[in-house]
Amino acid sequence: MANFENLPDEILLAIVGQVRHDSLPAVARLSKQFNRCANAMIYRFVHFSEPPKSREHKELQFPDWTSKHRQPLPAFDNCPRGDSRIYQISLFLRTVLESQALRLSIRAASFKWRTRDIEDKNPAWKHKVSILKWPKALKTFHFYIPFEYSSFPYLIAPLSAGGFVKILRPQRKTLEELYLNSGAASGRASRKAIKLRVYPKFKRVGLALEVLFISRYREALRRIHFGGNEHPTISELLPAGLEELQLELYNGCPFASFFEDTPPEKLNLRGGELSDWLCEIVRNKKSHYPALRYIVLWQEVRDGRDQFDPHKEPGCAKVVAASEAAQVQISWVASRKAPLFSSSPKCNLAFLVPLQTHDITSSMSRNNPAEPHHLYSMGPPEFFSTEHCGLCRLRFPVARLRGLDSWQSDFRAEICFYPDNQTNMGITHPATLGDVLEEIDVAVSGHRRIPMVTILRQTLNRQNSRLDQTAFCFHDWCYSILMWKVSDLTKLELYRLIRALTLGASICGDIYQDHGQLDPPSSMLKLPIERRFCIWEYVGLQTAYSAFVLVAGETTRLARSLNCFNDRKILSMQEPHLSIKKISVFGIEYIQELYNMEASKSEDKISGSVTGLIFAESLGGICAIKVLGIGWNTGWHGKVPDRGHVWFGFIKGTVSRLLWNYSGLHCTSISDPGSFSADQTLWDHPSPPSVNPDAAIFDFERDIIGSIRPDKAPRKRFYRYLPLLQGNEYVSGLTIYLTGNGILGLEAHFTKTSHLSGCRKGCAIHFSLHPRERIVYAWLRTLDLPSPALAIPTLRIQTTFGRAGSFGSHILPQQVMTDKYKWILLKSKGCISGFYYEAPISPVITRLAVTSDATSQVDPPLTPQYATWGIPSPTIAARNSCQSQS
Ligand SMILES: [Zn+2]
Structure with a gap:
C-alpha cells in the first residue's frame, strides 16, 4: 500500500485542500510533508482579531469576507471558507517571521481597527502595519475601522484612509482588492x-x-x-x-x-x-x-x-x-453589511496554532534573531528625520522648496542600523525632502542587507529621539563641501560629527525663541525675492553661500577636532582636581574633555568632600561646571554663555562618582550614576527655588483626571523661573502676554528694569502694584472639562490690598454660574515670590506654579467674583437682534 509520505506535494496539497479548515492545524502535526502542505493553506488568509469573549466564535461581529481569491474549497454548506483567525499576534509573528515560506503563503489579511492601535507604541499595531509591508504577499486586504475613536474628550486623530493606503504601498504590485470600511x-x-x-x-x-x-x-x-x-x-x-x-x-x-x-x-x-x-x-x-x-x-443601515x-x-x-x-x-x-465583499458567516474558523517543533520550513531560513532589522522582508525599516542639517544647522524647510532654494530640500541621511555597533551604518543616496509628515523611501549605499529605508519627517513635538530610530539628515550640498574639504573623513567620523552637531527635539524650542541666531541663512529667506536677487548679484546664492562658509569653515574645523571621548566616562569625585579642555562649536564654548589631575599638577585647591555640582548647558552641550563643598566652591570651569538660552542643572548630595556623556565633540550631559533612572531637572536660572518642580506643579492629568502617566525613559526636563524679588525690591508690576490659546510670557517690572520669561507676543495685560503691596494668592483658571486639550490655564492673582487681577479672555457670567470654569488655588505659604513653569514645546505655558516667602498670610483667598453683564453687543450684531425682537 502506498504510503502518504511517498506522495508528491501536489497530490498532498490536493488532499489537504479537501480538509475542513479548522482541522488543518491537526493535519499539520501529522508529518513533515503534511505540515508543509497544510501550512500553505492555514496561512493563506489571516484575520487578526481580539480574543473572543465567549467560546462561541460565531457570534463575533467581524467583517467576514469572501474574496475572488479565496481558498478553493468544495462548496458544501458547512464548509469553512478558510481564513485563519489569529488571536495572539505575538505567537503568530514569532512563527511566521522565522519562515520565509510561511510568509509567502499569506495571500490576504484583514484586521479591525482599535482606538488603542493609534498609539504607535502598541506592538500589536506595529506588527499589523509590518504585515502590510511584506513585499509581494497580499492579493487582497480588508480593513475595518469601527466608529469608536472619537469618543470625546479624547480627540485623537485616527489614521486616515490616505495614510493607510500609503502603508500598503509595498503591496502595490500584487494587491487586487482593497476594502476599507469606515464603519458608518x-x-x-x-x-x-x-x-x-x-x-x-x-x-x-x-x-x-x-x-x-x-x-x-x-x-x-x-x-x-x-x-x-x-x-x-x-x-x-x-x-x-x-x-x-x-x-x-x-448614513x-x-x-x-x-x-x-x-x-x-x-x-x-x-x-x-x-x-x-x-x-x-x-x-x-x-x-x-x-x-x-x-x-x-x-x-x-x-x-x-x-x-x-x-x-x-x-x-x-x-x-x-x-x-x-x-x-x-x-x-x-x-x-447592514457592505455588499461587495460580504457574506453570511456560516463557517467554523480555525485557530492558528503556532507551529514550532514540526515546522521544518522555519529552520530553513532562520535569520539571526539577535540582529536588529532582521525583519527586512517586512519592508524597509523606518527612521525619523532630524529637524536641522547636521552640518550647517539650518532648519529643513517644512515644505519642498523649488528653484534657487531647492538645495535646501536635497538631503542625505546617515543611518546607524546597530546602535551598539557604530561600524555598521549607511549613508543614503541624495533625495528630496517632502512636506512635513510625509515619508520618503531612500536607497542606502554601503549596506548589504538593507538596500532601502523609509524616512519619516519628524515633527517638533516628537519627544522620542532614540538613536536607532533616527536618520541624521544633512544637506547634500553641505555634504559635498565637507567631502571636498576633508576627503579622508571616515564613515564613523562623519556619523560622530553629525550626531554631535544635530540638535535634539527638546532644544529646538530654544532655537525658535532665539530667533534663529543659529541659522543666519534663514533670515535671508524673509527678504523679498527682488532684494535677494540684489544681494545674490554680489555674493552668489546667499543661503547656499552661507552654508558653504559655515561648512567650509566651522564644520570642517570641527571634523578635525573629533578626538574626544565618544560616549561616556565615569569620573571619581573623591578628590577632584579638575582640568578642562574647551572647544568652540558654532560660537559657543563647550567643555570638550575633563580630566581629574593629580593634586600636585592641579591649579585648583579643592579640599574636603564634594557636596554638589552646578553645570551650565546650552544647545545640548555642557559649557561650564562649578563644584560645591562645605564652606568652599570652585569658580566656573569653562564659560557660561552670555547669549542664547542657558540652562542650569544641579546635582546635590555627597557625590563620589559622576557619569559624563560625550558626543565625540564635547560633553553633552552630567549625571549621578545613582540617579540614572530619574529625570534630570534643568532651570533657566542659576539660583532656582528649592522645589521638586514636577511634583509641585499643578498637573491637569494627574490632579484632575487622576491618570498617571506610564513610565517613560528618563529625560531632561526644562523649567523657567521668574523671581518677583530683585535684591530687596518687590516687583512693581506684572505683565502677562496672552493669546486665545493661553499664556505666552510673563514679565516682572522693577523700578529700573524688567525681567521677561517666555515671549512678548499676543495681548499684554498689565497689573501695577503699590510699593507696599504684595501678591498673596494665585489661581489657575481652566475650563471645567475632563479634557487636557481644553485645560490650558490662565492666571488670576490677589494682593495684600485685597485687589484681584485676572489675566485671560473675558468669560461670560452665565458660564460662571453654570460652573463651566474651575479655579485652582496654587499652593503658597506667604506672599508670592516668584513664578515657575515647565518650558513648553509649543509657546503656550500650561504647567505653572508659584514660590512663596515666609511671611504669614492674613487675608483669606477671595472667591473669584464676576460682574453680571455680558459682552456689549457690537453694532454688527444689531441686525440680528432686530430680527430676534420681531
Ligand atoms: Zn546644511
Whole structure:
C-alpha cells in the first residue's frame, strides 16, 4: 500500500485542500510533508482579531469576507471558507517571521481597527502595519475601522484612509482588492483624495466616498483646486484595471437627499455635485479604466430602509443615463453589511496554532534573531528625520522648496542600523525632502542587507529621539563641501560629527525663541525675492553661500577636532582636581574633555568632600561646571554663555562618582550614576527655588483626571523661573502676554528694569502694584472639562490690598454660574515670590506654579467674583437682534 509520505506535494496539497479548515492545524502535526502542505493553506488568509469573549466564535461581529481569491474549497454548506483567525499576534509573528515560506503563503489579511492601535507604541499595531509591508504577499486586504475613536474628550486623530493606503504601498504590485470600511463614520475628510491609480492591479475597491470625492465645499475649506498635478480629477485617480467600485455614503441622510437640488446642510454638498462626479467617472470609462462594470453606492443601515429607485428621482436622471450609455451598472444598496465583499458567516474558523517543533520550513531560513532589522522582508525599516542639517544647522524647510532654494530640500541621511555597533551604518543616496509628515523611501549605499529605508519627517513635538530610530539628515550640498574639504573623513567620523552637531527635539524650542541666531541663512529667506536677487548679484546664492562658509569653515574645523571621548566616562569625585579642555562649536564654548589631575599638577585647591555640582548647558552641550563643598566652591570651569538660552542643572548630595556623556565633540550631559533612572531637572536660572518642580506643579492629568502617566525613559526636563524679588525690591508690576490659546510670557517690572520669561507676543495685560503691596494668592483658571486639550490655564492673582487681577479672555457670567470654569488655588505659604513653569514645546505655558516667602498670610483667598453683564453687543450684531425682537 502506498504510503502518504511517498506522495508528491501536489497530490498532498490536493488532499489537504479537501480538509475542513479548522482541522488543518491537526493535519499539520501529522508529518513533515503534511505540515508543509497544510501550512500553505492555514496561512493563506489571516484575520487578526481580539480574543473572543465567549467560546462561541460565531457570534463575533467581524467583517467576514469572501474574496475572488479565496481558498478553493468544495462548496458544501458547512464548509469553512478558510481564513485563519489569529488571536495572539505575538505567537503568530514569532512563527511566521522565522519562515520565509510561511510568509509567502499569506495571500490576504484583514484586521479591525482599535482606538488603542493609534498609539504607535502598541506592538500589536506595529506588527499589523509590518504585515502590510511584506513585499509581494497580499492579493487582497480588508480593513475595518469601527466608529469608536472619537469618543470625546479624547480627540485623537485616527489614521486616515490616505495614510493607510500609503502603508500598503509595498503591496502595490500584487494587491487586487482593497476594502476599507469606515464603519458608518463617513465624513472623516481627508485633505487629498487617494491616488488609487498607483495600484495598477486594483480590481475591486470599497471605500468611503470622502476618500475619493472632495466636494467644492471642502475644496474651498482646504483651498485646493482640481485638475492639477497635486489634485487630479477622479478619472485620473482611479486604477486602470478597476472592475468594481463600492462607495460608502454617510448614513445620516437617505439616498435621495444626496441628489436633491438643495441637499441637507450636513452633507456639505451642492445640488447636482455628486451626480456630476459620478457622471465623470462613467464617461471616462473607455479612456481610463475600460474594465469598470459596477459602481455600488452603499449605506450602512441597521434596520430596513425604504427601497430607493433612482429611475424615479429627477436628480439621478443624469447619472442613470450616463451609466447606461457607458454600460456601467450603478446600484444603490442600503444594508447592514457592505455588499461587495460580504457574506453570511456560516463557517467554523480555525485557530492558528503556532507551529514550532514540526515546522521544518522555519529552520530553513532562520535569520539571526539577535540582529536588529532582521525583519527586512517586512519592508524597509523606518527612521525619523532630524529637524536641522547636521552640518550647517539650518532648519529643513517644512515644505519642498523649488528653484534657487531647492538645495535646501536635497538631503542625505546617515543611518546607524546597530546602535551598539557604530561600524555598521549607511549613508543614503541624495533625495528630496517632502512636506512635513510625509515619508520618503531612500536607497542606502554601503549596506548589504538593507538596500532601502523609509524616512519619516519628524515633527517638533516628537519627544522620542532614540538613536536607532533616527536618520541624521544633512544637506547634500553641505555634504559635498565637507567631502571636498576633508576627503579622508571616515564613515564613523562623519556619523560622530553629525550626531554631535544635530540638535535634539527638546532644544529646538530654544532655537525658535532665539530667533534663529543659529541659522543666519534663514533670515535671508524673509527678504523679498527682488532684494535677494540684489544681494545674490554680489555674493552668489546667499543661503547656499552661507552654508558653504559655515561648512567650509566651522564644520570642517570641527571634523578635525573629533578626538574626544565618544560616549561616556565615569569620573571619581573623591578628590577632584579638575582640568578642562574647551572647544568652540558654532560660537559657543563647550567643555570638550575633563580630566581629574593629580593634586600636585592641579591649579585648583579643592579640599574636603564634594557636596554638589552646578553645570551650565546650552544647545545640548555642557559649557561650564562649578563644584560645591562645605564652606568652599570652585569658580566656573569653562564659560557660561552670555547669549542664547542657558540652562542650569544641579546635582546635590555627597557625590563620589559622576557619569559624563560625550558626543565625540564635547560633553553633552552630567549625571549621578545613582540617579540614572530619574529625570534630570534643568532651570533657566542659576539660583532656582528649592522645589521638586514636577511634583509641585499643578498637573491637569494627574490632579484632575487622576491618570498617571506610564513610565517613560528618563529625560531632561526644562523649567523657567521668574523671581518677583530683585535684591530687596518687590516687583512693581506684572505683565502677562496672552493669546486665545493661553499664556505666552510673563514679565516682572522693577523700578529700573524688567525681567521677561517666555515671549512678548499676543495681548499684554498689565497689573501695577503699590510699593507696599504684595501678591498673596494665585489661581489657575481652566475650563471645567475632563479634557487636557481644553485645560490650558490662565492666571488670576490677589494682593495684600485685597485687589484681584485676572489675566485671560473675558468669560461670560452665565458660564460662571453654570460652573463651566474651575479655579485652582496654587499652593503658597506667604506672599508670592516668584513664578515657575515647565518650558513648553509649543509657546503656550500650561504647567505653572508659584514660590512663596515666609511671611504669614492674613487675608483669606477671595472667591473669584464676576460682574453680571455680558459682552456689549457690537453694532454688527444689531441686525440680528432686530430680527430676534420681531
Ligand atoms: Zn546644511
